[in-house]
Amino acid sequence: MAAPLSRLSCLGCGATRPIEEALTECPACGGLLEVLHDLASFGRSGREWRDLFDRRRSALPNAETPAFERSGVWRYREHVFPALAPEEIVSKPEGATRLYRSADLGKEVGLARLFIKHEGENPTLSFKDRGMTVGVSWARHLGRTDVVCASTGDTSAALASYAAEVPGMRAVVLLPEAKITGEQLSQALHHGALTLGLATDFDGCMRIVADLARTHPVYLLNSKNPVRIEGQKTIGQEAIHDLGWEVPDWFVVPVGNAGNVSAIGKGIREWLDLGVIGKRPRIAGAQAEAADPFYRSFLTGFAERVTRTADETEASAIRIGAPVSHPKARREIELSNGTVTRVTEAELLEAAALANRHGLAICPNSAVALAGAAKLRREGAIGRDETVVVVATAHAIKFSGAAVRYHGSDARHANPARSLPASLEAVAGQLRR
Ligand code: F0G
Numbered sequence: 001m002a003a004p005l006s007r008l009s010c011l012g013c014g015a016t017r018p019i020e021e022a023l024t025e026c027p028a029c030g031g032l033l034e035v036l037h038d039l040a041s042f043g044r045s046g047r048e049w050r051d052l053f054d055r056r057r058s059a060l061p062n063a064e065t066p067a068f069e070r071s072g073v074w075r076y077r078e079h080v081f082p083a084l085a086p087e088e089i090v091s092k093p094e095g096a097t098r099l100y101r102s103a104d105l106g107k108e109v110g111l112a113r114l115f116i117k118h119e120g121e122n123p124t125l126s127f128k129d130r131g132m133t134v135g136v137s138w139a140r141h142l143g144r145t146d147v148v149c150a151s152t153g154d155t156s157a158a159l160a161s162y163a164a165e166v167p168g169m170r171a172v173v174l175l176p177e178a179k180i181t182g183e184q185l186s187q188a189l190h191h192g193a194l195t196l197g198l199a200t201d202f203d204g205c206m207r208i209v210a211d212l213a214r215t216h217p218v219y220l221l222n223s224k225n226p227v228r229i230e231g232q233k234t235i236g237q238e239a240i241h242d243l244g245w246e247v248p249d250w251f252v253v254p255v256g257n258a259g260n261v262s263a264i265g266k267g268i269r270e271w272l273d274l275g276v277i278g279k280r281p282r283i284a285g286a287q288a289e290a291a292d293p294f295y296r297s298f299l300t301g302f303a304e305r306v307t308r309t310a311d312e313t314e315a316s317a318i319r320i321g322a323p324v325s326h327p328k329a330r331r332e333i334e335l336s337n338g339t340v341t342r343v344t345e346a347e348l349l350e351a352a353a354l355a356n357r358h359g360l361a362i363c364p365n366s367a368v369a370l371a372g373a374a375k376l377r378r379e380g381a382i383g384r385d386e387t388v389v390v391v392a393t394a395h396a397i398k399f400s401g402a403a404v405r406y407h408g409s410d411a412r413h414a415n416p417a418r419s420l421p422a423s424l425e426a427v428a429g430q431l432r433r
Pocket of ligand 1: 128151154155317365393
């Protein structure tokens with residue numbers, strides 16, 4: 001019998017399990033699992049893979065084209081999740097996000113070749129859709145009806161929205177009460193999720209949902225579930241494809257629970273192994289000072305796995321003190337000769353304002369990566385002429401409160417709204433100011 005194409009493998013003890021067991025942690029040691037595919041068994045060269053992906057990317061869709069054929073995740077489907085048949089895929093579609101060249105913004109931060117991969121242009125306005133199309137499709141394949149997550153607001157939005165497309169499936173989301181934005185909350189409510197606000201922080205919700213998944217017949221769809229990572233790894237792959245197969249020198253990524261850094265790194269390693277690309281980009285993780293456990297761990301050379309209580313920050317989606325995917329993310333930073341940086345609240349707010357002033361619409365969490373890239377440039381870790389892809393993880397509009405607070409302040413790029421009497425003179429007077 002042929003060896004199964006995909007299996008689950010434990011980062012902790014190395015045990016492997018069949019993919020169909022749908023585990024979200026190692027039953028032997030409790031370690032993190034990852035999906036490993038035997039991609040060499042396809043027998044295609046790097047060139048042949050690139051040609052296949054180029055053909056898919058340039059195919060013209062019509063009214064009958066299924067969503068997955070238009071998806072920037074499933075364009076790479078053999079590498080994403082070969083255990084799913086195309087007709088089993090729940091796709092909106094997702095991915096195929098824009099890569100912005102951001103030349104003027106780059107000049108302001110000293111980067112001559114700055115690109116922004118805008119994952120906020122996904123259907124639920126964050127990168128989570130890339131993981132959720134895989135996670136919810138797999139849950140349906142397995143016949144799982146209750147899908148659950150803890151969330152700082154974006155995972156819950158994506159889970160609720162994808163589950164809403166599957167008859168009989170119910171999303172159950174655990175949210176740190178009053179710590180996510182109203183826009184994010186509205187997404188879970190609109191899409192019919194059982195929405196539970198808990199009097200704790202994200203880390204508290206995460207502990208409870210993990211226990212729930214151990215003790216109840218629910219399927220966990222946080223990024224601890226390795227299936228999610230398979231979809232998210234296409235962020236980096238698609239950005240390379242967007243660049244006409246030019247591999248950037250750096251990917252800069254905001255770090256919360258540390259799934260996305262893990263995902264982007266895994267996708268790159270797989271493409272290096274297959275010869276799809278010939279160069280290894282470096283990966284930089286960026287955190288907010290208020291929630292910087294991964295940065296603090298990095299400072300110890302990863303000798304220590306630091307956790308902390310995360311403080312309030314406008315980058316509320318990455319307000320996480322104990323990143324679950326720390327071991328995976330650490331591996332990707334180390335293997336890519338990458339780095340981890342940290343930015344202050346003022347730096348992230350200014351980066352968001354600057355990017356959005358240049359016509360982008362990136363959220364405060366994304367701005368942590370942009371501010372991080374600028375900081376690494378100033379410190380000389382990133383060279384002026386290096387090609388840098390900043391991953392913008394969600395859309396500005398999901399965090400409107402942060403924008404309103406910023407523009408109502410006396411901060412450097414603040415653009416406050418003005419209240420006027422309803423008269424032509426008053427309006428015209430403002431034009432002359
Ligand atoms: N940016 C945004 C907008 C996010 O929503 C998240 C994570 C991250 C960055 C960090 O990604 O966790 O893979 O390191 N949000 C999760 C959630 C925790 O529940 O929505 P990560």
